[in-house]
Amino acid sequence: MVSVWFITGASNGLGLSLALYVLKSGHNVIAAMRNPTRSAEAAKSIEAAGGKIFQLDVTRPQDEIFKAIETAEAIYGRIDILVNNAGYSALGPAETFSEREIIRQFQTNVFGPIYLTQAALPGMRSRRSGTIVNLSSVAGQDGLPTCSLYAASKFSLEGFSEALSREISEFGISTLIIEPGAFRTNFLHAMEVDENSIPEVYQGTAVDQVLNKFKAAAGNQIGDPLKAAERMFEVIMGEGQGGSLKGKILRLVLGKDAYSRITAKIKKQQSDLEVAREVTFSTDL
Template sequence: MASVWFITGASNGLGLTLALHALKSGHNVIAAMRNPTRSADAAKSIEVAGGKVFQLDVSRPQGELSKAIETAEAIYGRIDVLVNNAGCSVFGPAETFSEREITELFQTNVFGPFYLTQAVLPGMRSRRSGTIVSVSSNGGQVGTPTCSLYAASKFSLEGFSEALSKEISEFGISTLIVELGAFRTNFLHAMKASEKGIPKAYQGTAADQALDRFKAAAGKQIGDPTKAAERMFEVIVGEGQGGPLKGKILRLVLGKDAHARITAKIEQQQSDMEAAREVTFSTDL
């Protein structure tokens, strides 16, 4: 039986590639994008492949997103797979971010996925089946210079998803966090620096150097987004190379670079815990 997929951020990159792959594999797809007119080529490719294009701004308030899900569920009668893929980023030293930048990024990367997930859960619970996919990145595990705001949002998304998985598994609903490395999408080309820019004091520092690396890496990322979409799809549906992982893992790391960075993070955490063991154990009554 074909599943019904609701994929946000489907106007380009991984979202578009995943939507087209799911359609090619015989599933029903509702591809959500903020501005289908501006993304006319993507919208047309979805429709030609048999999918439905759905206008949605995931940064809208909870009530609007709840109503949007009701409308989307009416198309095929249900949503089986929710892929929270839409996201945005702003880079720069932590002290430079404005209240507007912080609020807008969290509305898109955290609040939107939270509200959409809330909206699909009653239907999934009643059917005792479904999958919630949160598209994160290695930035959801590892904080780096200029990425404090982005990392804060992805750490939050992962914390939400991890706790969620322990609440809904008994209803037959699966949760998957996808931690991406550097894939050759428009992510770095669309990279925005904070409005205030780099203060003079940061010139030549780790933050300044990180921004230069991001700019230089645009269009040269080693990751293939088509392969990433294929592996995601396989783990979600239980087919192909990734199929045996269905329902057995919470986090799916994609990309050698992401694997290396997250492995180093885990090793550092373990080292910190061992170094502090006596202090840690000294606090009991």
């Protein structure tokens, strides 16, 4: 059966790779972009492959997002798979982010996906089928210096997704959180450094070191976005190498680097639990 995919942030990176792979596999794609004119090359490639381009700014108010989904659903009569991929990272010391930066980070990475999910769920629920795919990050499990705001947004998206999965599974709707590591896309080039710049006191600190590491890594990431798109598609559709995971996992980690970081994080959490066990148990009546 041919499925209908709605993919945000389809103008570049993993969103573009996934859109093209889904189309190549014979399914329908509504590719959402904030500015199709500015992303003309990506839009042209998607249209050439048979996809539909849809202009959408995920930071718009809830009512506008709901109307946008109504319009999108009318294209093919439904949305089977919603992929909340649009996102970016604001970087800098936690203490210096402006209110504008904080709001925009959460509007893009959290509020947008929540509103889109709310809008798509009634149709999926009425058909007793559908999939919500939320693109998180390794930062949604392990926050690095400079990434406090980005990690906060991805931790939030993961919390929302985890609770959501327990609410909608009985309606035949599945939820999948994707946690990519570093992939060779424009993501690092597009990251925004705190508009207040880095205070001198942070020069040479962990914040400075991580920022320099990100700059050096841009264009040299080990992850292949085409392979990531293929694995995501397989797990979502239940086909190919990743097909056996369909319906069995909530989180899909992509990349050896992400696996290593998340594994270390889990070990630290387990250690904290065990070390504090006596104190933890001491608070019961």
